[in-house]
Amino acid sequence: MTKPARVIYWFRTDLRLHDSPALKRALDLRPASLFPVWCWDPNYVYKHRVGVNRFNFLIQSMNDLSKNLTSLNPSTKLLVVRGEPTELLPELFKRWNITHLVFESDPSAYGRRRDSKVEALAKQVGVQVVKVQGHHLYDPVEVVKKNGGKPVLTMSTLQKVIRELGEIPRPLEPPENLPPPKLDPSSSSEGLEQILGELSESLEGLPHYQGKGAWIPPPELDLNSSELGGPRQKETDCYTSLSGQDRDFSVPTLESLGMDPSQANTPIQGGETQALSRLERIIKDVSYVSKFAKPKTTPGKSSEEASTTLTSPYIKFGCLSVRRFWWEVEDCKKKFKGKPNEITQTPENLNGQLLFRDMYACAEYAVGDVFGQVRGNKICRFMDWYLPNHYDDQGQKIEPRPPGDEVSESRLKAFREGRTGFPWIDCLMRQLVKEGWIHHLGRHSVAAFLTRGQCWISWERGAEIFDEYLIDWDPCSNPGNWMWLSCSAFFSQYFRLYGLSSFPSKYEGTADLVRKHCPELKKMPDKYIFEPFKAPIEVQRKAGCIVGKDYPSPMLDEKEAKEECMRRCKAAFSKGLYGDNELVLKGKAEAILRKEHGIPDPRGGGEGKGNKKGKITDWAKSNAVQPKPEQGKRSNAPGTKRSKGEEQEEGEEQEEGEEAKPSAKRSRNKK
DNA sequence: GCCGGTGTTGAAATG
DNA sequence: TCATTTCAACACCGG
Numbered sequence: 001m002t003k004p005a006r007v008i009y010w011f012r013t014d015l016r017l018h019d020s021p022a023l024k025r026a027l028d029l030r031p032a033s034l035f036p037v038w039c040w041d042p043n044y045v046y047k048h049r050v051g052v053n054r055f056n057f058l059i060q061s062m063n064d065l066s067k068n069l070t071s072l073n074p075s076t077k078l079l080v081v082r083g084e085p086t087e088l089l090p091e092l093f094k095r096w097n098i099t100h101l102v103f104e105s106d107p108s109a110y111g112r113r114r115d116s117k118v119e120a121l122a123k124q125v126g127v128q129v130v131k132v133q134g135h136h137l138y139d140p141v142e143v144v145k146k147n148g149g150k151p152v153l154t155m156s157t158l159q160k161v162i163r164e165l166g167e168i169p170r171p172l173e174p175p176e177n178l179p180p181p182k183l184d185p186s187s188s189s190e191g192l193e194q195i196l197g198e199l200s201e202s203l204e205g206l207p208h209y210q211g212k213g214a215w216i217p218p219p220e221l222d223l224n225s226s227e228l229g230g231p232r233q234k235e236t237d238c239y240t241s242l243s244g245q246d247r248d249f250s251v252p253t254l255e256s257l258g259m260d261p262s263q264a265n266t267p268i269q270g271g272e273t274q275a276l277s278r279l280e281r282i283i284k285d286v287s288y289v290s291k292f293a294k295p296k297t298t299p300g301k302s303s304e305e306a307s308t309t310l311t312s313p314y315i316k317f318g319c320l321s322v323r324r325f326w327w328e329v330e331d332c333k334k335k336f337k338g339k340p341n342e343i344t345q346t347p348e349n350l351n352g353q354l355l356f357r358d359m360y361a362c363a364e365y366a367v368g369d370v371f372g373q374v375r376g377n378k379i380c381r382f383m384d385w386y387l388p389n390h391y392d393d394q395g396q397k398i399e400p401r402p403p404g405d406e407v408s409e410s411r412l413k414a415f416r417e418g419r420t421g422f423p424w425i426d427c428l429m430r431q432l433v434k435e436g437w438i439h440h441l442g443r444h445s446v447a448a449f450l451t452r453g454q455c456w457i458s459w460e461r462g463a464e465i466f467d468e469y470l471i472d473w474d475p476c477s478n479p480g481n482w483m484w485l486s487c488s489a490f491f492s493q494y495f496r497l498y499g500l501s502s503f504p505s506k507y508e509g510t511a512d513l514v515r516k517h518c519p520e521l522k523k524m525p526d527k528y529i530f531e532p533f534k535a536p537i538e539v540q541r542k543a544g545c546i547v548g549k550d551y552p553s554p555m556l557d558e559k560e561a562k563e564e565c566m567r568r569c570k571a572a573f574s575k576g577l578y579g580d581n582e583l584v585l586k587g588k589a590e591a592i593l594r595k596e597h598g599i600p601d602p603r604g605g606g607e608g609k610g611n612k613k614g615k616i617t618d619w620a621k622s623n624a625v626q627p628k629p630e631q632g633k634r635s636n637a638p639g640t641k642r643s644k645g646e647e648q649e650e651g652e653e654q655e656e657g658e659e660a661k662p663s664a665k666r667s668r669n670k671k
Numbered sequence: 672g673c674c675g676g677t678g679t680t681g682a683a684a685t686g
Numbered sequence: 687t688c689a690t691t692t693c694a695a696c697a698c699c700g701g
Contacts, residue, residue: 154698155679295680347679356679441680487696495695496681503681570695677699685691 003099004032004185008092010085010103011038011078012111013135014318015061016272017068019171022132026102027175029130032185034178035096036069036078038062039085040238040252043110046222049468052231052263053436055254057270057471061317062251064271075180075192079199079249082239086117093127095202096183102130104318107140107361108475109369136358137168137322140365143358151366151379153490155347158359171324193248200247220400228400230468234258266436267304268313268471275314279325282309283332290336293348299439300509302431302516308439309350312472315357326354360480363489370579372479373397373460377579379489383572384593385451385458387412391587411455414555415446416465418517421547421554424504424530425449427517434517436471441507444485448498451486452569454561459486487569494569500558501530520551571597 009026017023026034044050066078081088092098101122106115119129133139143152146161182189183198216222216236224230238256243249245256254261283289297307314320329350333343346352363371363379370376373389386408390398403409414420418429428442438446443466449455450462459482466482467473483489504510511529515522521532523543528535533547533554540546547553575593583589594600 154677156677156699293679297680349679352679444680491678492696492698493678493681493694495693498681502683506681566695573696674701675699676701678697681693683692686689 005029005099006033006035006097007031007100007102008035008037008089008096008098010089010101011036011065012103013106014104015065016275016319016321017065017072017174018272018276019134019173019321019324020104021134021169021172022102022104022130023175024172025130025132026100027178029100029102031100031179033096033180033182034076035092035098035181036076036178037092038078038080038251039088040080040082042084042239043114045236045238045257046217046224049223049230049464051436051468052254052259052261053266053268053469054471054473055257055259056261056264056266057268057313057436058317059251059254060270061272061319064273064319066251068272069178070192072175073178073180075182075190075195076178077192077249078251079181080244080251081203081249082242082244082252085114086121088242089118090121090125091203091206093122093125096199098127100128100130102132104134105131105139107135107365109364109371110475113369135318135322136361137326137354138162138165138358138362140358140361143362144366147362147366149366152359152362153379155352155355155359158355158362159346168323168326171321171327196243196248199249200243203242206242231260231263232258233260265434266471267302268310268435268437270313270317270319272314272319275311275320278309278311278314279320279328282311283328286332286335287338289329289332289350290338290343292350293344294353294440295348297439297441298507298509299428299441299445300504300507300511300513301439302513303435303437306437306439310437312474313437316472316474322354322357326351357474357477360474360476363480364476372463372475374458374488374579375584380483380579381488381572382575382577382579382581382584382589382593383452383486383488384568384590384599385460386456387461388458388590389460395585408455408457411555412450412457412461414552415450415455415457419552420449421533421552422449422500422530422558423514423518423521423532423551424500424510426552427514430517431513432466432469436469443481445498445500445503447482447485449500451482452494452565453497454556454558454565456561456565456568459483459488492573494566494573497562504530518551520545567597568599
């Protein structure tokens with residue numbers, strides 16, 4: 001009686017066939033034609049910082065998905081259409097005679113905005129929209145509702161709320177077959193090529209999708225352009241035609257994005273196939289799964305031999321279902337033969353990690369669009385960071401951001417490029433750029449260093465760098481973790497800090513990670529590997545690495561900077577301002593806070609206490625600009641002056657003995 | 672409103 | 687060598 005369904009299944013956060021509740025709903029409609037669509041959205045190509053490694057992972061995942069679709073039915077594949085979904089989908093509805101649009105809900109702020117627009121447009125033309133939660137263990141909408149609309153800020157709150165939501169559904173099997181994307185299901189055309197040809201033809205004449213250049217913004221508006229420090233080296237040509245250059249709806253390439261594939265240096269390979277084989281490998285190790293304790297896993301490994309599961313990129317793109325992971329872990333633990341008390345508990349265990357991801361999604365959902373920034377963000381404590389976002393009178397973010405003070409800008413640049421002079425930080429940042437991944441505790445180290453630990457630079461800037469380079473970047477977890485580490489939200493014990501040498505020293509493999517990513521330090525002995533500036537000059541010579549020449553001098557004094565940052569944390573905490581406070585919205589909070597603890601504004605303008613401007617500027621000049629040899633003399637950089645050693649010349653007698661001293665000294669720090 | 676327990680992942684001292 | 691305690695500059699939650 002009712003006419004058969006013609007369904008667009010819109011892939012976005014769910015590049016998989018297994019355990020896809022949304023895809024199941026699409027197939028439950030028993031469609032005569034199913035169009036598996038991906039919209040190659042220019043908002044992601046131009047208006048979002050995305051590096052080569054993440055695009056590479058996405059492209060691989062799309063290709064893998066397409067292959068898997070074809071293996072279910074040789075007459076189908078992923079149909080990549082180039083354009084903005086809000087403009088494109090309504091056209092597809094008409095030209096393909098669509099009855100239903102089905103997709104997995106995307107809980108991010110941009111996703112929600114885009115989807116509600118698309119939903120409204122679909123409604124106008126009588127297309128039914130079916131959206132299904134599948135990206136998280138629990139639906140953030142429901143969790144927040146159960147929590148009285150309040151953002152979920154602690155694990156215990158989340159656990160309490162979800163106890164009432166019942167069990168996580170068991171994962172679904174992948175479908176066994178799929179209807180083809182045929183324009184006319186009764187026609188006898190079966191070949192994929194023929195079907196694609198007809199589809200492509202059906203899109204002829206659409207205004208502004210054809211024609212070179214339609215989608216290419218000027219470089220100053222393209223966040224990935226090389227002009228703005230991004231990876232795009234040439235003009236894109238992925239928008240010259242709606243269905244791709246060969247009119248076959250193929251997945252775009254890095255080249256078509258104007259990016260150099262040889263820059264995709266990561267060993268992390270995308271796709272559902274990879275994800276499932278990785279999961280299988282993990283689950284085989286019952287002891288590893290059962291005894292997993294995140295804080296005990298080492299950050300000192302490259303992604304190929306990570307101490308954690310490295311499933312985050314796959315979960316982020318939906319190559320791996322989070323519910324499948326959850327249940328495989330649960331089932332695996334039942335096979336554990338050891339003592340029951342060896343099985344780790346939430347939150348440190350594997351499933352706890354997944355719950356954290358849910359927690360951040362719930363926080364993001366309740367806070368809304370401003371989750372990734374300080375201004376207007378009600379859960380985010382206001383601190384008078386350097387290099388914050390800037391806003392105009394209407395509260396619109398000013399892009400590009402006006403330059404900040406010189407010292408902070410040069411520190412941020414050194415941080416991004418991995419030449420702060422602190423090997424632990426530098427190796428992690430270089431690993432990030434190269435591999436698109438660092439261990440969670442490595443992220444903690446660099447995030448604390450940039451913000452409340454040493455540099456006092458806004459977490460917004462750090463989050464942006466991660467956004468560009470991390471393959472597993474997630475709109476909820478990333479800002480959430482930056483707020484956590486900067487003591488802006490979720491966490492507040494600012495006196496707990498990560499030492500730049502003490503922290504990595506606790507873990508296995510960290511020194512080798514430094515040597516791997518900072519080859520200048522290859523021959524530096526373990527004793528000085530995290531603090532080469534403390535090595536006596538002859539040790540440096542022997543290692544073939546003179547600090548200040550072959551490897552940068554430290555850009556600040558760890559201890560001094562830490563003490564200053566703690567004073568500022570204390571001031572900010574006592575003031576108790578949050579992002580939604582009137583003073584913050586009006587841009588007055590910073591001046592008030594600075595006045596209160598006597599920090600000149602802008603930095604360097606005057607004599608702040610403990611603000612050794614001269615030294616820092618020296619560093620900025622000598623390090624950021626030219627890697628001046630400067631042997632001996634200043635090889636121990638600002639920062640290493642020991643309280644008792646006075647300024648001895650060369651490292652000369654910076655003898656061994658001193659190694660013991662710092663700790664003795666540190667312990668004196670109480671009254 | 673007070674109190675004590677707790678909070679995924681600090682560092683140093685202690686046993 | 688390792689696990690536990692202490693220190694301690696916080697804030698939230700529940701009783």
